[in-house]
Amino acid sequence: MSHQGGGLQGARTRRLIRQALIELVEEKGFGDVTVGDIARRALINRATFYRYYQDKYALVEEIFQEVISELPAELGPTGRISVPDRIAGWEQLFDHVDRHHRLYAALLGRRGDPSFTARLRERCVELARDRLRNVRDHDASDTGQEMPPGELELVFAANLTLGAITWWLEHHRSLPARQMAEAVVRFATQGYFGALSLDVLPPRS
Structure with a gap:
């Protein structure tokens, strides 16, 4: 489950989170990536991540739904x-x-x-x-x-x-x-x- 954040700031934050996930998967593999890793790479705190996504699996689910559409x-x-x-x-x-x-x-x-x-x-x-x-x-x-x-x-x-x-x-x-x-x-x-x-x-x- 992901939580929608509106506005340009929300869109920018989600883009940074997604970019951070991709970079980290390339570097260390999805299994070893944590929410803390994603937050640090995206230059946000964990609370901000959880404002948009329940966990990294919810993030992947949103990506999946977008590309599949x-x-x-x-x-x-x-x-x-x-x-x-x-x-x-x-x-x-x-x-x-x-x-x-x-x-x-x-x-x-x-x-x-x-x-x-x-x-x-x-x-x-x-x-x-x-x-x-x-x-x-x-x-x-x-x-x-x-x-x-x-x-x-x-x-x-x-x-x-x-x-x-x-x-x-x-x-x-x-x-x-x-x-x-x-x-x-x-x-x-x-x-x-x-x-x-x-x-x-x-x-x-």
């Missing part, structure tokens, strides 16, 4: 769309990560907050399920049959998303967002063996 718009249109449109949607996602790269790198990294990673994975599954349901509801209306989303496939898709984002951040965003988008779409479309140009033997008769 951008995701649906970043993912592009739903439905059966062309490969170029899919690439454009993924490029928007990587552009979103790029805008918040330091935050994502800190919280998703090896020294970050495991709960942030878990929540983000869950949110990716939810978004994929909602988007897939829109397509399948349309298909079901044509066939008269219900077509529920496959849960395991959604988890695979979420792990692909997080894996690609994490790799990109660990490699200091060395590839353009467009190239990352193309790689993800190629992998998702062709599968592991196809993307690596590995031959798949036909089943034995």
Whole structure:
């Protein structure tokens, strides 16, 4: 739970607190960061921190909610769309990560907050399920049959998303967002063996 502080001063204080958290996670890891550490780095006292947040987990929750609120718009249109449109949607996602790269790198990294990673994975599954349901509801209306989303496939898709984002951040965003988008779409479309140009033997008769 976080407590809202209004006005320019409140916004500035929250920004300093968030910046302090990111710096400390980069330096010592989320598990070792204390409220006292955050307050000292942000040049505020502990009472001021608690005026805005119950603890460091509430702070991460607010960060999570803010960045996640951008995701649906970043993912592009739903439905059966062309490969170029899919690439454009993924490029928007990587552009979103790029805008918040330091935050994502800190919280998703090896020294970050495991709960942030878990929540983000869950949110990716939810978004994929909602988007897939829109397509399948349309298909079901044509066939008269219900077509529920496959849960395991959604988890695979979420792990692909997080894996690609994490790799990109660990490699200091060395590839353009467009190239990352193309790689993800190629992998998702062709599968592991196809993307690596590995031959798949036909089943034995």
